[in-house]
Amino acid sequence: MSKPSLPRGTRDFGPEQMVKRTFILTTIRSTFQRFGFQPLETPTLENLSVLMGKYGDEGDQLLFKVLNSGDFAGKLTPEDWTADSKQITTKIAEKGLRYDLTVPFARYVVMNRGTLPFPFKRFQIQPVWRADRPQKGRYREFYQCDADVVGTDSLLCEAEIVLMLHESLRALGIADFTVKINNRKILTGIAETIGAAGMEGPLCVAIDKLDKIGKEKVIQELHERGFTPENTQKLDPIFNLSTEEQPFDLLRNWLADSEIGRKGLDELEEIWTLVEGFGLNSPQMQFDVTLARGLSYYTGAIFEVKANGVQIGSISGGGRYDNLTGTFGVPGLSGVGISLGVDRIYDVMEELNLFPENQSITTHLMLTNFDREAELYGLKIVKAAREAGLNTEMYPDAVKLKKQLDYADRKQIPFVLLIGSSEIETGLLTLKNMKTGEQTKASVNEILKLVKAYLEPQINI
RNA sequence: GAGAUUGUAGCUCAGCAGGUUAGAGCGUCGGAUUGUGGUUCCGAAGGUCGCGGGUUCGAACCCCGUCUUUCUCCCCA
Numbered sequence: 001m002s003k004p005s006l007p008r009g010t011r012d013f014g015p016e017q018m019v020k021r022t023f024i025l026t027t028i029r030s031t032f033q034r035f036g037f038q039p040l041e042t043p044t045l046e047n048l049s050v051l052m053g054k055y056g057d058e059g060d061q062l063l064f065k066v067l068n069s070g071d072f073a074g075k076l077t078p079e080d081w082t083a084d085s086k087q088i089t090t091k092i093a094e095k096g097l098r099y100d101l102t103v104p105f106a107r108y109v110v111m112n113r114g115t116l117p118f119p120f121k122r123f124q125i126q127p128v129w130r131a132d133r134p135q136k137g138r139y140r141e142f143y144q145c146d147a148d149v150v151g152t153d154s155l156l157c158e159a160e161i162v163l164m165l166h167e168s169l170r171a172l173g174i175a176d177f178t179v180k181i182n183n184r185k186i187l188t189g190i191a192e193t194i195g196a197a198g199m200e201g202p203l204c205v206a207i208d209k210l211d212k213i214g215k216e217k218v219i220q221e222l223h224e225r226g227f228t229p230e231n232t233q234k235l236d237p238i239f240n241l242s243t244e245e246q247p248f249d250l251l252r253n254w255l256a257d258s259e260i261g262r263k264g265l266d267e268l269e270e271i272w273t274l275v276e277g278f279g280l281n282s283p284q285m286q287f288d289v290t291l292a293r294g295l296s297y298y299t300g301a302i303f304e305v306k307a308n309g310v311q312i313g314s315i316s317g318g319g320r321y322d323n324l325t326g327t328f329g330v331p332g333l334s335g336v337g338i339s340l341g342v343d344r345i346y347d348v349m350e351e352l353n354l355f356p357e358n359q360s361i362t363t364h365l366m367l368t369n370f371d372r373e374a375e376l377y378g379l380k381i382v383k384a385a386r387e388a389g390l391n392t393e394m395y396p397d398a399v400k401l402k403k404q405l406d407y408a409d410r411k412q413i414p415f416v417l418l419i420g421s422s423e424i425e426t427g428l429l430t431l432k433n434m435k436t437g438e439q440t441k442a443s444v445n446e447i448l449k450l451v452k453a454y455l456e457p458q459i460n461i
Numbered sequence: 462g463a464g465a466u467u468g469u470a471g472c473u474c475a476g477c478a479g480g481u482u483a484g485a486g487c488g489u490c491g492g493a494u495u496g497u498g499g500u501u502c503c504g505a506a507g508g509u510c511g512c513g514g515g516u517u518c519g520a521a522c523c524c525c526g527u528c529u530u531u532c533u534c535c536c537c538a
Contacts, residue, residue: 003511008529058536061462100538128538133462135532144538205536293537317538341538370496405498420496434498 009132009140015362017346020355021143024172024342025125028145031168032123035160037147040122042104045095052096054103054297054327062130065093097129101146102324102337109150109335110328118151125342137312137344148337150325155267158301158320159274161338162285165305165316172345173354176308177315178284182291183268184298184319186251189261190289193254194234196227203227204292207238211290215239238289247287267300297321303338307348315348316340363413365451367394368404374419381417381429381444388448390455408434415451 006012013021045066052060072092080088098104101124109120125145134140147164149157165179184200187207191200202225206218213221219232237254248269255261268287275283293302300320307315318338325333349355365385367378378394385392395404401418408416418430418439428441431450442450 003509005511005529056536058462062536130537132537133535134530138537142538313537315538339538344538368496400495401497402494403498407498409498416498418496422496430497432497437498439497 007140009134009138011139011141019362020349021342021346023355024345024349025143025145027171028168028340028342029123029125031164031171032145032147034167035121035147035164037121037123040105040108040124041126042098042101042108042124044097044127046098046104046107048090048094048096050107050328051099051103055099059099062132063099064097064129064131065089066095066097067093068095098126099130100128101126101144101339102148102321105146105148105150105337106324106335107328109333110325110330113330113333119149119154119157120151121147121149123147137347139343142344143342145340145342146337148335150333150335153334155270155301156274157336158267158271159278161303161318161336162271162275162283163278163280165303165338165340166280166284168340169305172349173356174307174315174345174348174352178286178306178308180286180288180291180304180306181268181271182288182302183264184292184300184302185260185264185267186255186289187264187292189255189258189264190235190238192258193261194231196231199227207290208292210239247289251289264300271301293317293319297324299323301336305340307345310348310351312344312347312351314341315344362391363393363411364390364455365392365415365417366404366408366411366413367392367417368401368419369395369398370401370420371398374398374421374424377424378417378419381419384444385448385451388452390448390451405432405434414455417447 048063048065051063055062076088076091080091105122105124109116123146125143127141127143129141132138132140147161162179162181169175169177187200187204191197191203196203203222206221206225209221210218219235222232222235223229237250248265252262252265255265272285275285288304291302291304293304298319299322302319303317304314305316316338318336320334320336322334323331324335325331367382369375369378375394375398382392382394395407405416414434416432416434418432420430423429423441426441427443429444429447430439430441431447432439433454440450
């Protein structure tokens, strides 16, 4: 018998961690709902035809593919085995684990377009899988919390996303964050302006690394990707942008000849105007030209959230995609959305010590188990305590008291009710406060009141 | 997918240039205390040295492969 192990990049979540994760999940969920988003869940498995080609070549490689059921290799010919081994996967796997929540959402919208109220706002909180190599803050199985609106071009949605990010992160206690915003159209405009129209793809990939590798190396990489020295020379103004307080005017001048670039700027300024209109308290948003998320489907706004003071990747990302449903045969549906990474948020909160105390209490009251008679006597008390709203349990075995109290101590149960022969005779039960060690004798009703009164300030009963 | 790095008791780690029966602290379990936890004292259990192969008289230690950990690149939540 070999020792059990977990697949790389996956984790168990024990009771302690689950309490914290649930806190994150419920906080985000209630924020999404307050903004009018409705829940959706989609299957873990999708057909590979839905998943493939949506995330670029890299993405296809990171998809977990599921072997066909039954004799998956039975119909393969000898030629298949000798040909390119990657070709074989299309013949033996036709399903895969979902890679994100946006593509399954697009699939859902297309399949149900006749019945959905548009604009359709949905949120979705489920795990996703990527066959990535794990690192800090990077797992192969992790949860995403997505909120998307599909069926409207309104920039109000973008502004609401900014608001939702602020509200949910602040509710979690993460105060020091930056919502970075850019617009894909501006990047397209820049490509036009420097005389490299249509090359914003590679431009983005290189520019995105500016704060990581610096100006020199970005230019070097651009040359490697086919940009001429003339192109990169014209690009020069961009390297000063990130230090500017108000880069809009500067950009407007620079991109004056690019229609799409001007459009991008208009959109960006409109988002700022709307957020201001909401009266958001000290917005933590920042325009960042170097922000160019790799996903190939973004067409308008691009979002990314960085938790400051923690060495970890972005905790949230999103943007507008004008034509996601187009790949499923329904063009013209514009959507915009955001995705929060629960696991990274967890890591950030753990590192910054932001989890609230007193969340770990699961059982409020434990009854001891002396003997058969006391056990039977206690059952109705357990039921009464539960009906009073207390998390209650009785120790299941009549073992030594020491052991029972030790159990309560380790489980951090605040109150223990001792019931022995004398208690049964008098009807006065012994309540022990595990924190102070203090013991009081009282009737069942009084005890339930006492415990509730003590816990009320900490816990909602 | 490329490169580096880690793996010894439940946990954190020792293990002297390859040399007999692999150690410690914490934790666990039992007892001191047959109805009183967190402190103390006494005692005990617990290890295919990640896995598989090789070199050697002899491997936890050296070599190869594989899995795993952490990190960089790539990409991303």
